[in-house]
Amino acid sequence: MTATDRIIELPEDWKAFLEERSPSQIVVLTDEHTARHCLPHFEDHFTIGEEYHHLSVDAGEGSKSLETVEAIYAILMELEVDRNALLINVGGGVITDLGGFIGATYKRGIGFVNVPTTHLGMVDASLGGKNGVNFEGVKNQIGTFHPAEAVVLDPHFLETLEENELLSGWVETVKHAVIADGTLWDDIKRKPGARLAKDLSIIRRSAAIKSRIAAADTSDQGIRQALNFGHTIGHAIEAEGSLLHGQAVAIGMIAELYLSEKLAKLNPQTSSEIIAYILQLGMPIGDWSFDADDLLERMRHDKKNTSGELRFALISHLGRAEVGIGISPDLVKESLDFAQRQLST
Ligand SMILES: NC(=O)c1ccc[n+]([C@@H]2O[C@H](COP(=O)([O-])OP(=O)(O)OC[C@H]3O[C@@H](n4cnc5c(N)ncnc54)[C@H](O)[C@@H]3O)[C@@H](O)[C@H]2O)c1
Ligand SMILES: [Zn+2]
Structure with a gap:
């Protein structure tokens, strides 16, 4: 078990962190969108002083590549960035995955801070x-386990995030409540829509769940798999290419709730309540269709199903997940049909 993430908030904690850290240089990494939308707020509120270098990459998953990593290593060398420097990643998951990998490997690791600017990034x-990058078409194929020195949560950044991105990230908070925190679920379901997605106290609670579960199982073998709820099917749907991550995971969660009823004794009423909540979010997933054999093939190739057998994290009660449940392909197909029926009604 390792420590949970060091989550800090503006302004005092951040100031204290920076003073104590006193880096030799500061390098800020953004993508083109967070450079435009988030850097001004960052400059105004993170008081890092005049002297910092700003590097920006193209927005999107394509920047999570070894080519981008190499290009940034070269710039860091040119800037004579040493091991006492601090890299600050200001962006969504693409930037924190990319910057985290660079921070973990450049000169065998310089420190880095994550300043997530999407809901998905924050929680x-x-x-x-x-952290990591994609390689030869496979997501997150190259990477490390290397925690950020600190993660700064500031929901102000979410003001400029597109609605569909906000909702997609919110699905992870719904997942966190369902797998680990019935009280969080009760608080969420009282305010329909995603009205709480910019609420710092909700973000904090959701982040704490991820952080706690990840810290309890850094090697990804046991309880961390609970975070995979909705994702075994969700990743396969996402890989087809037409939906955002959270949209695909929302469908995955509906299918996996069906499986939870069948194999983890989840109460059907609880399952219906969660499905109704997901549907009322209004994500554009109503006309989703699928080829079951394609999806099953993708699931078998998912790195989390290395043995070729399909294993799922399922919900037994609200706030409790069970991991490593083996499921037959036929039952998975049944769950996909179920999800499609739910979406189209
Ligand atoms: N390391 C992990 O544990 C982990 C977990 C989940 C996901 N991920 C990774 O995270 C990535 C997805 O992250 P994401 O959903 O944050 O995507 P993203 O970083 O691509 O951000 C989504 C879009 O929003 C823009 N954006 C970000 N913040 C903004 C803001 N405040 N205002 C306006 N625009 C903004 C970005 O430029 C981008 O166009 C994937 O690569 C995934 O693999 C990693
Ligand atoms: Zn996810």
Whole structure:
């Protein structure tokens, strides 16, 4: 078990952190969108002084590549960035995954801080110490476990985030409540829509769940798999290419709730309540269709199903997950049909 993430908030904690850290140089990494939308707020509120270098990459998953990593290593060398420097990743999961990998490997590791600017980043991607890039078309194929020195949560950044991105990230908070915190679920379901997605106290609670579960199981073998709820099916749907991560995971959660009823004794009423909540979010997933054999093939190739057998994290009660449950392909197909029926009604 390792420590949970060091989550800090503006302004006092951040100031104290920076003073204590006193880096030799500061390098800020953004993508083109966070450079435009988030850097001004960052400059105004993070008081890092005049002297910092700003590097920006193209927005999107394509920047999570070894080519981008190499290009940034070269710039860091040119800037004579040493091991006492601090890299600050200001962006969504793409930037914290990319910057985390660079921070973990450049000169065998310089420190880095994550400043997540998407809801998904705040409650998931910036936490838990995993980082990495895609390689030869496979997501997150190259990477390390290396925690950020600190993660700064500031929901102000969410003001400029597109609605569909906000909702997609919110699905992870719904997942956190369902797998680990019935009280969080009760608080969420009282305010329909995603009205709480910019609420700092909710973000904090959701982040704490990810952080706690990830810290309890850094090698990804046991309880961390609970975070995979909705994702075994969700990743396969996402890989087809037409939906955002959270949209695909929302469908995955509906299918996996069906499986939870069948194999983990989840109460059907609880399952219906969660499904109704997901549907009322209004994500554009109503006309989703699928080829079951394609999806099953993708699931078998998912790195989390290495043995070729399909294993799932399922819900037994609200706030409790069970991991490593083996499921037959036929039952998975049944769950996909179920999800489609739910979406189209
Ligand atoms: N390391 C982990 O544990 C972990 C966990 C989950 C996801 N991830 C990774 O996270 C990535 C997805 O992250 P994401 O959903 O944050 O995507 P993203 O970083 O691509 O951000 C989504 C879009 O929003 C823009 N954006 C970000 N913040 C903004 C803001 N405040 N205002 C306006 N625009 C803004 C970005 O430029 C981008 O176009 C994937 O690569 C995934 O693999 C990693
Ligand atoms: Zn996810």
